[in-house]
Amino acid sequence: MYDKFIQNLKGIFTIWYRDVLRYSRDRARIVASLAQPLLFLFIFGSGLSPVMSNLGGGHLDFRQFMFPGILGMTVLFTSIFSAVSIVWDREFGFFKEVMAAPISRAAVALGKVAGGSTIALFQGCIILLLSPILNIQLTLFQIITLVGLMLLLAMVMTSLGILIASRQRSMEGFQMIMNFLLMPMFFLSGAFFPLKNIPLWMEILAKIDPVAYGVDPLRQVVLSKTVPSMVIEMLSNYSIAVNSLVMAGFATAFLIPAILLFGKRD
Numbered sequence: 001m002y003d004k005f006i007q008n009l010k011g012i013f014t015i016w017y018r019d020v021l022r023y024s025r026d027r028a029r030i031v032a033s034l035a036q037p038l039l040f041l042f043i044f045g046s047g048l049s050p051v052m053s054n055l056g057g058g059h060l061d062f063r064q065f066m067f068p069g070i071l072g073m074t075v076l077f078t079s080i081f082s083a084v085s086i087v088w089d090r091e092f093g094f095f096k097e098v099m100a101a102p103i104s105r106a107a108v109a110l111g112k113v114a115g116g117s118t119i120a121l122f123q124g125c126i127i128l129l130l131s132p133i134l135n136i137q138l139t140l141f142q143i144i145t146l147v148g149l150m151l152l153l154a155m156v157m158t159s160l161g162i163l164i165a166s167r168q169r170s171m172e173g174f175q176m177i178m179n180f181l182l183m184p185m186f187f188l189s190g191a192f193f194p195l196k197n198i199p200l201w202m203e204i205l206a207k208i209d210p211v212a213y214g215v216d217p218l219r220q221v222v223l224s225k226t227v228p229s230m231v232i233e234m235l236s237n238y239s240i241a242v243n244s245l246v247m248a249g250f251a252t253a254f255l256i257p258a259i260l261l262f263g264k265r266d
Contacts, residue, residue, distance in 0.1 A: 011103030015111025016118065019085065023119045030123075033078055037070045037127055060227050064134050065235075068219035069191025071124050071146070072153065076186060076211055078123045079154045080178055082116030083161030087174045109162060109259045116158035117151060124150040137225040145221050149240075152247050153214035159254035160210070166261040189215045194235050210250040217243040 023029065045063040128146065131138050138146075161178075168174040188202065189211035195203070206212050217240040220232055238246075 008103050008107040011107040012111040012114060015108060016114040019082065019112070019115025020118055022085075023082075023122075033074075033123055034126060036077070037074050040073070041066060041070045041130070060223070060231055061134070064136055064223065064226060065219075066192065067131065067134055067136060068222045069189065069215050071127055071150065071218050071222070072189060072191060072211055072215040073186055074127050075120045075124045075150050075154050075214070076157050076189075077182065078120040079116050079157035080161040080182060082119050082158055083112065083165040084171070084174060086112065086162065086165040087168050087171050106259045109166075109255070112162050113155060113158050113255065116161065117154040120154035120158065121147065121151050124154070131222070135226070136222060138222070139225060142221050142224065145240075146218065149214065149217050149221065149244070152244060152251070153211070153218075156210050156214070156247050156251045156254065159251050159258055163254050163258040163261065166258055185209050185211045188212060190219075190237070191215055195237055196235075210247065213238070213243045213246045213250070 041063060045066045125147070128138075128143070164177055165174055168177070184205075188206045188209045190206065191211075195206050195212065195216075198206070216237050220236050220240055223232055223235075
């Protein structure tokens with residue numbers, strides 16, 4: 001029993017290491033994945049700043065408001081598309097070799113979650129370095145908290161990506177499903193506008209959007225030293241603890257069926 005446990009741990013580490021190593025060697029992917037967040041933040045954000053000048057009672061620049069949403073977007077897109085390697089490996093036959101290894105299917109799924117979450121966290125940390133440009137003050141405690149929140153969001157979205165990718169047979173099918181889900185999830189997360197006084201149908205959709213529970217605590221932490229507390233209360237939906245618990249629930253709800261689907265023979 002102990003030997004099997006150690007074997008599964010080694011399997012999780014190997015799959016995690018393979019994904020991280022492949023990512024670190026693909027510099028074009030690293031640069032390209034940063035292009036979209038920077039485009040939204042400095043072009044889209046700068047263009048709308050004059051229009052949104054009254055946001056937070058005039059205490060908050062629109063780009064500062066957007067910044068936590070851009071962090072969430074970076075984690076979201078990186079996490080989801082990390083799961084594309086499952087479809088890629090299946091098409092080229094490598095997935096069958098992984099499934100034939102003497103480790104459990106749960107170890108394979110957990111290794112993919114760990115790898116995708118690590119990559120998404122790294123991308124988010126790169127975007128976090130832009131905070132001084134936006135006059136956002138961050139203490140060491142805030143940075144540690146943000147790393148934890150981004151990692152939790154990354155686990156949620158990587159688990160969702162793996163859940164979808166685990167039964168997909170083609171890159172085209174996976175990409176169509178992702179395109180159908182990603183943009184609505186992102187725009188309903190509160191990244192570009194507060195989720196207050198919105199239409200009922202939009203409020204309902206936002207409440208079932210896991211990304212919304214990631215952006216909300218990120219915004220509370222990022223802006224805690226930059227704007228008055230009353231502005232943060234005005235923009236927030238739930239406490240950081242509630243958001244974190246909901247994200248943990250989403251991660252469990254996505255990960256368990258993903259593991260079960262990994263257990264089925266292809």
